[in-house]
Amino acid sequence: MEKSSTIRYFLMWMIVTFIFGASIFLTGFFPINNYALDRAVAENQPKDLDGLSLTPPTQIYAQTILMLVDALRFDFASQSGMEFSYNNSCNRLKLRVNIPTVTMPRLKSLTTGTISNFIDIVLNIGHVEQLADSLMHRLQVRNEITVFAGDRTWISLFPKQFTRFTANSDSFYVNDFYEGDKNVTEVLTKELLNDDWMLLVLHYLGLDHIGHVEGSDSSKIPLKLKEMDDVVLKLYKAKHFHRQLLILTGDHGMRDGGGHGGSTAGELYVPLFVLKENCTTKGSSKANEYNQIDVAPTLAILWSMEIPPMSIGCLIPELLHEFNLEDQLFAYYYNALHLMQKANNKFGQDYVDNNAFSKWFITAKSAHKQFLLEKRNNNFENAFIFEDSKIHYIRLAREISNQLSDSLVQFDYGLITLGLALTTIVVLNALLAFCSATDRVFIHGKVAFLSLLAFAACINKWCHYHGYFTTTGTMSTVVILLAIMASVYMLINIANLLLRRMLASNNLQISLPNQIWMLLSCLLIHTLTLASSSFIENENKTWHYLGASALILLCVQSFQKELLSYKLDACINGVALYKVLLRNLQKLQTSFVIIGGLSILYRLDGASSYLTQEATKTWLSCIFVAGLLLYVLCLRTHKLVQTRKELGIYVIAAMLIYCYRASKGVVSSVFDTNCCAKIVLHIFWMVVIIAACISTVILYTKRRLSYQIQHTLLAGCFKILLTLLLTICLLLHKPHNVCLVAYLMYTLSLCYELCGKFEKNTLRTSNYKYLSKLLCTILVGNMFYFYQGNSNSFATIDLNPGYIGQTSYNPIIVGILVTLNMYSAQFIAFLYLITHILQESDNNKTHDLSANEHIDFIIYFYTLSIFVPVLIYLWLLLFFRYHLFIYSVFAPKALYEFYRVIVLFFTYLMTTISLYIFDQK
Ligand SMILES: [Zn+2]
Ligand SMILES: [Zn+2]
Incomplete structure (x- = not known):
């Protein structure tokens, strides 16, 4: 088998290159320098209208x-x-x-x-x-x-x-x-x-x-x-x-x-x-x-x-x-002239001459002239002619204004093509390497590198010569050169992989159980919905229905399977059948309780603005306390803490969180705690640190007592990490969202229990053992991400967690806290899966794959599950670039997806680093 470190470096390189390519694409799609292109010197106010002298109005x-x-x-x-x-x-x-x-x-x-x-x-x-x-x-x-x-x-x-x-x-x-x-x-x-x-x-x-x-x-x-x-x-x-x-x-x-x-x-x-x-x-x-x-x-x-x-x-x-009528007409004339000038610069003389607004301009001008002549010769202000001229000026100004607004969207197709090519090649390379478990990096040595550089420089020169790239400057040249190099390098890689594939000609035949295909198709359906603006606006609904139906299907299938396996014995004994039925019905009931709870949660965030009102403070307090209690229960049932002492500390932490919210006046409290929000927060952080230390000490002493295998320690470390993450999320979440933390854990453990039943004997020894669990993790993670109140509009980004305990604006701390709160569901789900794998590999160490290999596989697949939809979305963006909702719906989503990849990068980095640190024997 391949060494873990190789796969990890390869993945790191893939993620970095993907982010690089996506950045280039977005720079081309949302060009920054539109202003520079559009900048002009202000014209002076007009002095005459076809020979008639004009005087600018004075300030009123x-x-x-x-x-x-x-x-x-x-x-x-x-x-x-x-x-x-x-x-x-x-x-x-x-x-x-x-x-x-x-x-x-x-x-x-x-x-x-x-x-x-x-x-x-x-x-x-x-x-x-x-x-x-x-x-x-x-x-x-x-x-x-x-x-x-x-x-x-x-x-x-x-x-x-x-x-x-x-x-x-x-x-x-x-x-x-x-x-x-x-x-x-x-x-x-x-x-x-x-x-x-x-x-x-x-x-x-x-x-x-x-x-x-x-x-x-x-x-x-x-x-x-x-x-x-x-x-x-x-x-x-x-x-x-x-x-x-x-x-x-x-x-x-x-x-x-x-x-x-x-x-x-x-x-x-x-x-x-x-x-x-x-x-x-x-x-x-x-x-x-x-x-x-x-x-x-x-x-x-x-x-x-x-x-x-x-x-x-x-x-x-x-x-x-x-203003008097003459001055008003002057104003309209001046603005119309200004806009005509802009239209000329933007669309060219021919276009302007053939457009209707030029004719309106001529009509308006002649009426304007007539008005001025009558006024100056007969001292009579003809209101009718004034209106005629004014209406035409306004109409043409509105028309040009609209056309210019539309045309301000300019795409840099050179950068778009380059970015899209690079991201596509990265995804292809990652997919191919995923399917073939052989060496992934091919080119070594200085000579190869230099020739690659020279080749990329030639392509760059050629593209500039033909005008595909319009950028100038050292910085952009280096960026473009690097991007071309990376693309060429990976193209060679892809060709190499394909060639080996054909030579080896070993057919890729994996028989996966039905429910894996079912879960995979859920992800596929979601990817397809990205093509519609209304689906993007209501992505929370998509995930809600996909997640809930996947859960129900898993339940039903597991029920069916158990019934079938007991069928033979049960035929003999009616009582046994009855027992099996009863047990399964109970399990089914729990599942439905969970699904029902999910629907309630789904409504809860919609009512959040109602809940935060003064009149409903008691209700909010109850929900908040329930969330904290569930969290403590969850620590017990999932064995995240090992001793009573630890549990006690986390209970204190939960109580401190309540005190903090009470001191902010969000939930009701018995005492007047208005003064001490800051102190409470300081104590909270201290308690968290103490809890982490105590857990680590207990873990190490336990390990010394009994001779343990390596992964107990690793699993223990990840459990501590998970507990800390859960506790911090409690603090960051809005009070009515606190239930989500424990609920997420329950949902995940139910999914894993259901998935565990389907692991066929053939899967037990293969890489695909945890695939169904991973797919559930992705589904549930996304579902909870949206339950929390996130959406694809910038308006729903919750900035409040960034200011917990802050007295001023520090962009880095605010950024970290807001991101942690936003993506908490996905972080928790991912960490939970890894902890689960590590723990399982302890319990039965009979099969031949180590936990590390499983984790590598999981991370690889997880990366792909984010890459593929993002890539498809970038392609869609190109096709929809003239869509009516491109800036209101598709563009924010694009930035969200881009940020998602960056978050993936940090998740990956953190996981790899913690694996590296804790995995020392
Ligand atoms: Zn604001
Ligand atoms: Zn504002």
Whole structure:
């Protein structure tokens, strides 16, 4: 047999290369440098219209206040929610925002007037990018005084553009509901006494944080809205309001249930309230719908500035009513000219000339001219001609704006092809190597390596010459070269494997039991569903039905099998048959209890926003306590702890978790524990460490007492790891999800028990012995991953675990904790399987395969079970690239799948390292 280390190195190399290929693919699919391509110099305002001289309108409002309330969705700003603002706004408009519905891309849209790239969502987490040109830059050039208070993201985007600024120290620290907003209002109070500024930007974060932590039904939201309404009232009553324009809007909305980042109606629509003194249109009931990118050009016109060069938005007519008719037409003409210019650059002169919007432009211009002539010669403003011209300008602007938005999606086909080729080759290579258990690495030596490099360089040169790759720069050349080298190397490998295959001509014949085929087909069905957007949106349902039906089928088959095997004896003795029936019925009953429980769990997360309300606190506490009790029971029944002492320590840990939640006010408690959340948490971590130490000591002393085989120690170590993981998950999970931890263990052990019956004698000695158990592990792991509330939208990423015990934003710790919580079901299931294998190999050491070989097989198959769907998904992405939902549904899923492979890499790394450490005899 092959040595374990070879397989492990081979797998490591496969996973790394796959991640490399997938990264290249995604870079091609979501290009970062769209902005650079689209950047242009701002045109000056037009001076004439076909010979008629024009004068730009002058600025009407001396001061503008832009008040942004993070995650203020459209229905929040209602008559009941924000009464004063609602009743006193001159216009109440509805803005549609673009995806991704996260803060930074939305701020870019607001200030530049262009839609953002999908990859911004990734940058939003690290927030690094600065903008090149925007409204803020224009104001800086004009030496206007601008003031900012609120979310730090603005300062990342505009580090030098604001004259004075006060930024929240931690925008990502979601547990702050009031402190940050209080600071913003303080700055506002101070600035209202100054009147030197031209623009004041206020960005309130509290509402967004309440949404993230407590959900959209939280009782704190109406209070927060009232607080925001009071800020508007304060501004309205200020001394200089007569020369000010106040705009109240949100950067993005909020999903039903809390977060944002997806594309539901709640997230996509925000209000835009315009408040000023003496408005004529107060209280109009109709809410016209505009796009968020329309705000930037409109503000530019209001401030009598150049339209930002990247802007592709239209003007919002309601905001221009203060201008006289001539000035309004000037504004529409200027924006139309700007958009025509952009369309010319983007689509070419021919396309533009033949398009309908050129004709509208000519019509609008001639009406505009006629209006000006009549006004200047007869001093008569013809409202009819004005409307005619305005309508045509607006229509053409809308049309071009839509076309430009659509065309901003640009794919880099060179990188897509390369990435796809590399990932496909990796998967092929891994699959072929999986089937043939021979040597897996073929090329050695410097000469081979150098010739490979030279060959790759030639291909690279050739591709660049033909224009398949458009990238320049050392970094990208190295990346492309490496990718080509890896592909060529593995192609040779594949050819070699195939050749050996043909020469050896040993037929691959494995007879697998039926239920393995059944479980395999479950995975296949799931892979097929990836082709449909609605299946991706509701992937939790797919896993729920696949998992539950697999469980039921396993139960029924096991029942049938036992009946058959007892049939012969039972024919003789009626009483025996009765006993067998009774025993099996009991077993079946347990299975159905488990399946029924699963359905309840499935509903539980849907009701989570209901459960977190104050009125249901007792219920939540009961569920939480039940979860903790189940966990303790689970430690006993699965023999994860060996002595009473250990169990006692873990019980204390569970109690500390309850105290921690109680001190946060989530569950009810007898004592007032509001003060000591931090201390409780410190004690908890100490207890966990002590528990780990004690378990290790007990394990080693036990080992010395009785002469043991090697794997008892290994199994013991993995059991300790598993127990620690379970305990930490209890802390990280939302209170109503804590039951899942123990439930997952019960479900897995039931599955293994059922699978154990089907291990045929032929399978007992082969690699495939644990295949059915592995398949169950994958199914159950995925099922619980979705039960926990995860989905394929960014909106459901639960950020709270990242801040447990944290007082500031530390990206690495937050990342680790959030990932651990998100993928906990899969981690636990995987670790449980390995522990199970190690333990079984102790109990019966008669067969010829060692536990290590089984584990290698399991890891290999597990890797393949993730690789294949991801690869198929990447291909699907290429075919669906013009699909309507590509950015709202398919793209987030792609990033999820990519992250899944990275998580696989770390799972693999951790498992291999622990096997290596503990496996020393
Ligand atoms: Zn936001
Ligand atoms: Zn947010």
